[in-house]
Amino acid sequence: MTYDAAVVGSGPNGLVAAITLAAAGRRVLLLEAADGFGGALRSAELTLPGLVHDVGATVLAMALVSPAFRALGLTTIVPFAQPDVAVAHPLDDRPAALVHRDAGRTAEGLGRDAAAWRASIGAAARAGLPLVETLLSPLSPPRAPVAAARFGLLGALPATVLGRALFRTVEGRALLAGMAAHSVLDLRAPITGGYGMLLAASAHMVGWPLVRGGSQVLADALVERLRRLGGITVSGHRVRDLRELDAPIVMLDVTPRQFLRMAELPTGYRDRLRRFRYGPGVFKMDWALDGPVPWSDPEVARAGTVHLGGTLEEIALSEAEVSAGRHSPRPYVLLVQPYAADPTRGGHTLWAYCHVPRGSPADMSAAIEAQIERFAPGFRERVLARHTMNTADLERFDPNLVGGDINGGTGSLGQFVKRPVWSPAPWRTPLPGVYLCSASTPPGGGAHGMGGYHAARLALREHP
Numbered sequence: 001m002t003y004d005a006a007v008v009g010s011g012p013n014g015l016v017a018a019i020t021l022a023a024a025g026r027r028v029l030l031l032e033a034a035d036g037f038g039g040a041l042r043s044a045e046l047t048l049p050g051l052v053h054d055v056g057a058t059v060l061a062m063a064l065v066s067p068a069f070r071a072l073g074l075t076t077i078v079p080f081a082q083p084d085v086a087v088a089h090p091l092d093d094r095p096a097a098l099v100h101r102d103a104g105r106t107a108e109g110l111g112r113d114a115a116a117w118r119a120s121i122g123a124a125a126r127a128g129l130p131l132v133e134t135l136l137s138p139l140s141p142p143r144a145p146v147a148a149a150r151f152g153l154l155g156a157l158p159a160t161v162l163g164r165a166l167f168r169t170v171e172g173r174a175l176l177a178g179m180a181a182h183s184v185l186d187l188r189a190p191i192t193g194g195y196g197m198l199l200a201a202s203a204h205m206v207g208w209p210l211v212r213g214g215s216q217v218l219a220d221a222l223v224e225r226l227r228r229l230g231g232i233t234v235s236g237h238r239v240r241d242l243r244e245l246d247a248p249i250v251m252l253d254v255t256p257r258q259f260l261r262m263a264e265l266p267t268g269y270r271d272r273l274r275r276f277r278y279g280p281g282v283f284k285m286d287w288a289l290d291g292p293v294p295w296s297d298p299e300v301a302r303a304g305t306v307h308l309g310g311t312l313e314e315i316a317l318s319e320a321e322v323s324a325g326r327h328s329p330r331p332y333v334l335l336v337q338p339y340a341a342d343p344t345r346g347g348h349t350l351w352a353y354c355h356v357p358r359g360s361p362a363d364m365s366a367a368i369e370a371q372i373e374r375f376a377p378g379f380r381e382r383v384l385a386r387h388t389m390n391t392a393d394l395e396r397f398d399p400n401l402v403g404g405d406i407n408g409g410t411g412s413l414g415q416f417v418k419r420p421v422w423s424p425a426p427w428r429t430p431l432p433g434v435y436l437c438s439a440s441t442p443p444g445g446g447a448h449g450m451g452g453y454h455a456a457r458l459a460l461r462e463h464p
């Protein structure tokens, strides 16, 4: 059988690219190296039999705001589960700061910073999906130019500067830092404030949900959609050389380092790809617990996501250490308690990671658990089983997680649109019909599928 398009890799970007091509009537072959589909959306029984853990992405706000997934009618194909509280940020010796779905309620909880929250994060949330679409399509004409310009004025700032300029309370500043640290950048770097604002605003727009039953449910639904459109899916097939593929369109859900190994590339382009920069890695942990985490502040139990790391100053220090190539002794920890939203995962599972230097072999379990104990004394006694993945384990699980980098390359100002090269169409490569579509292309990391969407639409225009 001949195909109009071959897609290599079944992460959210590969799947969205394949579906977009198949929906346009192309005969699509999808090849995946792993035994299962979904890339970093896969779930597995990592600790005890019957317990479902998300190995990679778990809180899928970006999927809900993504124009690509919205076009697929995502919420009608998978059930999302919303926790009572989107995000909790525990603090020493005072109540936790909380981000609710409702911006007004969140603002009220911030006392002196109520007006500032409404005017910054609240305004971004009110600008809504047209603003998000503008930010997720940075090389297209903006859908919301005025809102984007307003957002850009504040969002261009480092999170440390923006946090101190906008907010006066420890809580307001800590919330922004916890959000901004998802960027895996030094919080003194430009645009980290923007990452924080966008993520916080997304909690007000669509909540911070999980997929009921695990992220794999979303991956499976996408695979099912592709098959119904006539796509052929093959797992356990790693593409090592592009000459294996015989199709006029080739979509690569891989990062530049893998692409460099798959094909002879013109020297100039090859050198530009070699200059692409990967970011720090993560150390991932999953637990099976015999009950909920015993948080000192019981409000934290209502949250799906918990940001651990204390004040803005402390989180900024932790992230600066990692960016400088060192391990933070008190790391910023991103923790998710799925049972707060989704009772179908077989019990009390817990998910967390902290940032580490790229390629680090370090075991950060003790440091991560110390941060949890700090805000939930007695936590360790609840642990029935634990599972850890260092940066090499992550890369074995998914070769796109180069050195443990979960975003397919650093999302710094320099690489926000220069991804992986400067170009009005960076998805296109110099090889005829070959496109990159992974998180290493705009708009970067996150389970939104937008790299795949942009790449596939470009390919359809160029191969009518």
Ligand SMILES: Cc1cc2nc3c(=O)[nH]c(=O)nc-3n(C[C@H](O)[C@H](O)[C@H](O)COP(=O)(O)OP(=O)(O)OC[C@H]3O[C@@H](n4cnc5c(N)ncnc54)[C@H](O)[C@@H]3O)c2cc1C
Pocket: 008, 009, 010, 011, 012, 013, 014, 015, 031, 032, 033, 034, 037, 038, 039, 040, 041, 055, 056, 057, 058, 059, 060, 061, 062, 063, 237, 238, 239, 240, 253, 254, 258, 282, 284, 353, 394, 397, 398, 399, 400, 401, 406, 407, 408, 437, 438, 439, 440, 444, 445, 446, 447, 448, 451
């Ligand atoms: C631990 C962790 C936590 C995360 N948390 C979140 C979160 O909560 N929310 C969120 O929005 N995002 C999160 N992310 C980020 C998000 O998962 C990624 O940005 C997203 O999955 C990138 O999608 P992708 O399609 O570009 O690549 P991937 O999902 O990495 O998929 C790439 C696929 O390509 C396959 N592949 C690679 N090379 C080949 C080859 N040569 N031949 C065949 N197949 C190949 C791989 O096996 C893999 O299946 C997290 C990621 C990780 C790892």
